[in-house]
Amino acid sequence: MTSITTVTRAPRLSDEVARQLAAAIRTGEFAPGARLPSEKELAERFDVSRMVVREAMSRLKSDELIDTRQGLGAFVAAEPGRGLFRLEPDPAAVKDLHDIFQLRVAVEGAAAGLAAVRASRSELAMMRACLHDMNIAIAGKEDDVAADNRFHATIARASRNPYFDRFLTFLGANLHGSIARARSNTAARHPESVLAVQAEHEAVFAAIEQRNAPAAEAAMRGHLSAAMERLGLGPFTGSRS
Amino acid sequence: MTSITTVTRAPRLSDEVARQLAAAIRTGEFAPGARLPSEKELAERFDVSRMVVREAMSRLKSDELIDTRQGLGAFVAAEPGRGLFRLEPDPAAVKDLHDIFQLRVAVEGAAAGLAAVRASRSELAMMRACLHDMNIAIAGKEDDVAADNRFHATIARASRNPYFDRFLTFLGANLHGSIARARSNTAARHPESVLAVQAEHEAVFAAIEQRNAPAAEAAMRGHLSAAMERLGLGPFTGSRS
DNA sequence: CTCTCCCACTTGTATGATAACCGGTCAATA
DNA sequence: TATTGACCGGTTATCATACAAGTGGGAGAG
Numbered sequence: 001m002t003s004i005t006t007v008t009r010a011p012r013l014s015d016e017v018a019r020q021l022a023a024a025i026r027t028g029e030f031a032p033g034a035r036l037p038s039e040k041e042l043a044e045r046f047d048v049s050r051m052v053v054r055e056a057m058s059r060l061k062s063d064e065l066i067d068t069r070q071g072l073g074a075f076v077a078a079e080p081g082r083g084l085f086r087l088e089p090d091p092a093a094v095k096d097l098h099d100i101f102q103l104r105v106a107v108e109g110a111a112a113g114l115a116a117v118r119a120s121r122s123e124l125a126m127m128r129a130c131l132h133d134m135n136i137a138i139a140g141k142e143d144d145v146a147a148d149n150r151f152h153a154t155i156a157r158a159s160r161n162p163y164f165d166r167f168l169t170f171l172g173a174n175l176h177g178s179i180a181r182a183r184s185n186t187a188a189r190h191p192e193s194v195l196a197v198q199a200e201h202e203a204v205f206a207a208i209e210q211r212n213a214p215a216a217e218a219a220m221r222g223h224l225s226a227a228m229e230r231l232g233l234g235p236f237t238g239s240r241s
Numbered sequence: 242m243t244s245i246t247t248v249t250r251a252p253r254l255s256d257e258v259a260r261q262l263a264a265a266i267r268t269g270e271f272a273p274g275a276r277l278p279s280e281k282e283l284a285e286r287f288d289v290s291r292m293v294v295r296e297a298m299s300r301l302k303s304d305e306l307i308d309t310r311q312g313l314g315a316f317v318a319a320e321p322g323r324g325l326f327r328l329e330p331d332p333a334a335v336k337d338l339h340d341i342f343q344l345r346v347a348v349e350g351a352a353a354g355l356a357a358v359r360a361s362r363s364e365l366a367m368m369r370a371c372l373h374d375m376n377i378a379i380a381g382k383e384d385d386v387a388a389d390n391r392f393h394a395t396i397a398r399a400s401r402n403p404y405f406d407r408f409l410t411f412l413g414a415n416l417h418g419s420i421a422r423a424r425s426n427t428a429a430r431h432p433e434s435v436l437a438v439q440a441e442h443e444a445v446f447a448a449i450e451q452r453n454a455p456a457a458e459a460a461m462r463g464h465l466s467a468a469m470e471r472l473g474l475g476p477f478t479g480s481r482s
Numbered sequence: 483c484t485c486t487c488c489c490a491c492t493t494g495t496a497t498g499a500t501a502a503c504c505g506g507t508c509a510a511t512a
Numbered sequence: 513t514a515t516t517g518a519c520c521g522g523t524t525a526t527c528a529t530a531c532a533a534g535t536g537g538g539a540g541a542g
Contacts, residue, residue, distance in 0.1 A: 038523060049495055051497090055296060056299075058297075059300060062300035082414040086325055086326070102404075105351075107347055161343055162340060167344065280492080298493095312535040
């Protein structure tokens, strides 16, 4: 046994049914407003029990793809997928990571601009503390990723717009795993790049502290664009003030 | 009977169970990685059948809040809610609409910047056609909302970043309904504001056509910020180049 | 003590039954 | 004729039970 790998666990039937129904809806096979076949009929067509169909439908309801009414049937939602944003990037596809990161650059840049206008005294202090922690780590030839994340999270919160905060948290969660993998491929961080990163952080903070929104946005974009290139995801290729 | 209203339809049990479980997970009552009580136990605790619990669990699985393994049980996901972004604004809360619109300003501004760099000839032609249609409508004292939407959609597509495109479509779908309601509250659009809107559109297009990314971003932000104020959602209060 | 087998527990799936609900038919009635 | 109201077939919502399949631990053999 030379090439052992994780076994492919038998997929749950309801997953498969949900997948197929969702695909049929998204491709327009079932148009918005149209009525789906009854559970009984779907169960026969897929050759599964009605239970399985119901569980699949339950998921589609949760995703707001369909809408069921007792006694009437199940109907494709007027706007399938409204109210729900999902991103399932191919972790191997650099293009996907690049595109998602680009979205983050745009949003977090704007968040920094808002933070420059709105950050409270205590939030500024928190940012300063993060910079301090990172400096200490650098002096000890280490890399305080936690403080880095805290710094960015504080700025997002300081935007005083919960949707910026939530969306950046969301994007971050999706990028973290993929980035960690991408980073392990490239060589370890150059020791001098740590200093560059810290300089960028200082620039962002300085602009926020001075309440200079355009400068804060530009600095954050510069920082994240540089981060993209350091990760081998290519340049931002967007507008730069 | 002076104040008749629609009756409150009895909520589905699985909805309620899913809601309570999701709340328990999000508040940390069930920590990430922790094992949930068995379906049987939950069924007894909620005093419902096991099916209802299973349907609720199915939805939580779909939202990536939990993860079940046959024979083992159900476990809270390591990062509950990762891979899923939902916004359920209170349509009556102006603050929510303001915040979401602000996010749109940031993202669509960046999309315009990217479009200035990347838009193809045919996409430029499409934008021009939309402007033309809107001008015709204005001449006839009408308001071509469809062309307006097409114009914005084309720019999003021209960013050549599918995530910008998808996210803006998502935000648009969520804002449309609320905006329509908000607009009906205020008086109908001033006739002169239509001209202002068109001037803003022309400015955005001109910058894109000239491949001037910063100008395109600034113009789009200006346009959308003005739109926010026209809708009575307050100013953008962010960075402005 | 170690190894193996078995069993309790859990989720996944199937089946059948009942209740609630909906739209339409159609006869009874004013 | 027009309105009402009971009824019917079909559909979803819920329940109950049973069995299959996967997991982990513990009893018992060696």
